């Protein structure tokens with residue numbers, strides 16, 4: 001199934017953004033570790049969060065987390081510390097996403113974990129037990145989710161845990177987010193150079209409200225930047241100024257692409273401005289989930305770019321570097337991977353396809369970052385549009401409310 005998306009002539013809308021899946025998923029894990037019965041308000045209704053809820057509600061010991069990286073990594077650590085025998089699996093792609101650094105660390109701490117198919121990848125058979133803790137070494141340059149997964153179970157370990165992080169840390173704000181959430185639930189941690197130290201301590205149950213998702217907001221920034229309406233203005237509800245989410249960097253980053261942000265008590269108002277950089281440079285190592293939004297927006301605004309720090313994109317829902325290069329080529333943009341973790345568009349063009357069909361590769365962010373192309377091309381066809389359910393199930397309805405017309409093609 002495909003959607004043909006047509007843009008509105010003006011852009012003025014108010015959007016109830018989805019709740020952050022990163023915060024929702026941490027809240028569920030921490031709530032379970034705290035044995036809390038207090039509510040988590042505004043939990044995301046996305047698929048990546050639903051798979052954790054389903055796991056906790058399941059009567060079976062076999063769990064399927066589908067395409068949710070956070071669920072796979074967080075639950076692997078959670079189950080490794082829980083008495084019992086568990087099997088955790090996911091989508092075909094999940095079975096191609098590495099997990100060995102986390103498994104090695106958990107094994108060093110005393111868990112028994114077996115690879116059921118390919119060495120180093122899910123599915124896993126876990127013989128869980130109360131872990132005593134101590135010290136572990138973990139590479140930080142593959143996924144920060146391994147670090148977050150270990151940190152959340154650390155306070156329950158009799159001897160506490162010291163995580164020595166080796167190599168460069170990718171997606172660092174997500175580790176900070178984990179520690180901030182643990183702090184909200186009463187846990188103190190020390191982060192000194194590349195070591196994170198957590199003593200044995202009890203979580204204190206608290207009730208919390210999940211803030212809206214800044215990564216989801218980025219698609220509305222893109223639409224505002226691209227809109228032909230000089231008075232384009234979008235109100236995005238539920239976003240907070242002092243957010244724990246690293247992707248709140250969109251505020252600054254989009255100021256270079258002609259979008260201003262004003263905070264108010266219920267969220268933000270973003271508006272089109274005339275100020276735009278001639279070229280866009282950024283190291284995305286702290287905000288990997290924003291790369292697709294910025295690659296498409298820069299191309300559609302005709303702003304050449306050079307991105308660095310994007311090496312982790314190869315092992316996400318799809319190989320996002322390849323997917324971006326392939327799909328932007330269909331629209332006539334020639335991108336180059338100039339070095340490991342670097343991608344450039346120097347303005348080079350090729351003949352665009354006549355009726356391009358944008359493939360989404362089971363990746364929600366491919367669909368959402370190419371949808372704004374409708375504004376630039378008067379329409380765009382997006383393949384397998386339901387992929388958005390992974391993080392933003394209401395995405396297409398929100399577009400319709402903003403005046404986009406969406407035609408379903410079977």
Ligand SMILES: O=C(O)C1=C[C@@H](OP(=O)(O)O)[C@@H](O)[C@H](O)C1
Nearest residue numbers: 022070143144145171174288312
């Ligand atoms: O911890 C998290 O909530 C996330 C961490 C990031 O992954 P990596 O650490 O694998 O880059 C990010 O891409 C993902 O969407 C969510």
Ligand SMILES: C=C(OP(=O)(O)O)C(=O)O
Nearest residue numbers: 067068069070289316317
């Ligand atoms: C990379 C992502 O998710 P995950 O790694 O949690 O599957 C994402 O949402 O962009």
